C-alpha cells in the first residue's frame with residue numbers, strides 16, 4: 334500500500350474548510366491593504382535560491398529538494414520571496430509600476446526533520462511590498478500581519494523586532510561577533526560550531542541552552558547600526574507605537590537568510606513548542622532586487638506558516654457547510670427529468686446531490702441521512718406527469734407536494750438556506 338511521503342500531509346474535507354476560511358479572511362484583508370495575488374511556479378532554477386538566500390544558509394545547504402534533469406538543476410521552492418523578486422524583474426513589473434504589493438499562498442518544500450509544526454511540504458501565506466525604502470511600509474507590513482492573526486482568532490503571540498542595519502553594519506556586527514565567540518567555540522553546540530564558520534549570525538538564535546547561555550553573556554545590544562539605519566529603526570518603532578501594536582525589541586533576532594537587512598521580525602507563539610515557535614516571520618531585503626539583476630530598490634515582506642496558524646488557532650468547530658438538497662428519482666422518466674431538476678437547484682447556488690446507483694427509496698433515504706441532507710426532493714414518474722415533486726424537510730420531518738417549477742423558490746423560503754458562496 335502506498336503511503337504519503339514523510340513530512341507531507343493530506344488535507345481532507347472537514348479540514349479543508351478551515352483552510353478555506355483562513356484563505357478567505359486573508360484575501361479580503363490583503364485586498365483592503367491593496368495587495369494583489371501573485372502565483373509563481375513551484376519549480377525554479379536552483380541557483381535562484383542559492384544566490385538569494387545565500388549559499389551558507391541552512392535551507393540552501395541542507396534542505397532543498399533538488400531535481401537534476403539532464404543539464405539543468407531545479408529546486409522545489411523552499412520559500413516565496415526569491416521567486417517573487419525573480420517574477421518582478423522577469424516580467425518588467427518595475428518598469429510599469431514603481432511600487433507593488435503582492436500576496437501569495439501555497440506550498441513550500443524543505444527537507445527538514447519532520448515534527449509537530451515542521452513539515453517537508455508546508456504552506457505559506459505571505460506578502461511582499463517591493464519598491465520602497467520608507468519605514469512607513471515596514472510598520473504597515475507588521476501591522477498587517479498582526480491584523481491577519483487577530484482576524485484568524487489567534488491570540489497569545491508576541492512580536493519580536495530587530496534591525497540588522499545595512500550591509501556594512503551587518504559586516505561589522507559579524508566581525509565583532511566572530512571576535513567575541515572565538516574563545517567560546519568549544520562550549521557551543523555542534524551546529525553552532527559549524528555556523529561559526531559559515532553563518533555566524535545564526536548562532537544568536539540557536540535554541541540550545543548552552544549556546545543561549547554564551548549568547549546572554551555577550552549582551553548584544555544592536556549598537557552596531559549606523560545613524561541612517563538607527564533613524565530608520567526608530568521610525569519603524571514610532572509607526573508601530575502609533576498603531577498601538579505591541580512588540581519587543583530582540584537584539585538577538587537575526588533570521589537565517591542572507592537577503593535580510595534593516596527591519597526583521599518574528600511572530601512567536603508559545604503554544605507551538607520551544608523548537609519552532611514562529612507563526613511567521615519576515616523583514617526587509619533591500620539588496621535582493623538588485624542582486625538578481627533588477628533595479629536598486631527597497632522591499633519588505635513576511636510569511637506565515639499555514640499549518641502553524643492552524644495549530645495556534647487550536648480546536649475549532651468544524652466549519653459548517655451549506656445545507657444539502659438530496660434528489661431521489663424513482664422510475665426511468667423521473668431519472669431523466671431529474672438531471673435538469675438537479676442542475677436547476679445547483680444553478681440557484683444551492684448545494685445539491687443525487688443517487689447515481691438507482692437505489693430503492695429506502696436505501697436512497699438512508700444515503701440522504703448519512704449525508705445529513707437538510708432537504709430530500711423525491712420525484713417519481715407519476716409526480717412528473719403532474720409536474721409536481723415531493724419535498725421533505727429533514728429538520729422537522731414535514732413533507733409537501735409542490736409544483737416542480739416552484740421547487741427552488743420553496744427551498745429558499747423554507748430554510749435559512751445558506752448559498753454555496755456564503756459557505757465558502
Ligand code: HAM
Nearest residue numbers: 412414451452455611612613614615616634635636638
Ligand atoms: P521563514 O521564517 O523561513 O521565512 O518561513 C516563514 C514561516 O514559515 C516560519 O515562521 C514558519 O511559521 C513557517 N515554516 C518554515 N519552515 C517550516 C516547516 N518546515 N514546516 C512548517 N512551517 C514552516 C521565509 O520563508 C521568508 N520568505 C519570509 C519573508 C517574506 N521574508 C520576507 N518576505
